[in-house]
Amino acid sequence: MNHLIAPSVLAADFANLQRDIELINNSEADWFHVDIMDGVFVPNISFGFPVVESIARHATKPLDVHLMITDPDRYLETFKNAGATNITVHYEACTHLHRTIDAIKKMGCTAGVALNPHTPISLLEDIIEDVDLVLVMSVNPGFGGQKFIKHTYQKLHTLKALAAGRNDSLYIEVDGGVNLTNATSLVKAGANVLVAGNFVFSSDNPMKTINSLKELDPFSNLI
Numbered sequence: 769m770n771h772l773i774a775p776s777v778l779a780a781d782f783a784n785l786q787r788d789i790e791l792i793n794n795s796e797a798d799w800f801h802v803d804i805m806d807g808v809f810v811p812n813i814s815f816g817f818p819v820v821e822s823i824a825r826h827a828t829k830p831l832d833v834h835l836m837i838t839d840p841d842r843y844l845e846t847f848k849n850a851g852a853t854n855i856t857v858h859y860e861a862c863t864h865l866h867r868t869i870d871a872i873k874k875m876g877c878t879a880g881v882a883l884n885p886h887t888p889i890s891l892l893e894d895i896i897e898d899v900d901l902v903l904v905m906s907v908n909p910g911f912g913g914q915k916f917i918k919h920t921y922q923k924l925h926t927l928k929a930l931a932a933g934r935n936d937s938l939y940i941e942v943d944g945g946v947n948l949t950n951a952t953s954l955v956k957a958g959a960n961v962l963v964a965g966n967f968v969f970s971s972d973n974p975m976k977t978i979n980s981l982k983e984l985d986p987f988s989n990l991i
């Protein structure tokens with residue numbers, strides 16, 4: 769699978785949200801990454817259902833919704849109705865992860881599980897076949913613009929090995945501090961979805977930045 773790019777709307781200009789949505793629509797990005805923070809699971813609050821509905825109304829690409837919230841089961845259906853294509857919940861926020869993943873799929877969405885930087889890949893041993901996506905957090909969740917944690921490379925290798933032969937269509941997503949310096953190495957380590965927020969929207973030309981991330985060819989020098 770060629771790698772996908774999911775610009776994080778968290779770093780967009782909320783006063784010009786429609787402009788930034790159109791920018792993503794017209795770029796080579798594949799998905800919209802939509803971060804939901806509740807101020808409890810993470811020490812920050814982002815935005816809620818009306819904003820997700822507005823994004824969905826204007827977006828021409830799938831909405832990849834990352835729930836950084838406690839007890840996400842309460843809101844799965846509301847996010848689906850707001851326009852989510854993929855819903856990712858945190859391993860650390862779920863008591864019955866298998867049930868939650870099942871509920872997301874039964875609604876017709878793809879289902880992802882996110883891991884905080886301290887949470888080992890090995891904990892996915894008994895659920896790797898059931899998820900569509902694993903989101904490896906490469907910063908502690910809650911804020912954009914943080915420094916990339918290098919141990920992520922090791923986690924991507926471990927995840928790729930865990931999924932091999934058991935879930936070969938798995939989306940392996942990396943989120944936090946992604947930029948043009950580490951993107952090639954991340955794809956080589958196993959990531960096939962790159963989330964980028966600040967690197968895109970703080971750049972002089974966000975469209976060009978998205979397209980540069982997409983046009984990387986990490987395997988071009990391999991026979």
Ligand SMILES: O=C(CO)[C@H](O)[C@H](O)COP(=O)(O)O
Pocket residue numbers: 776778779801803834836907908909910911912913914943944945946963964965966967
């Ligand atoms: O989930 C997130 C924060 O919890 C963001 O998606 C992530 O941090 C991306 O932002 P940036 O690319 O600016 O690091």
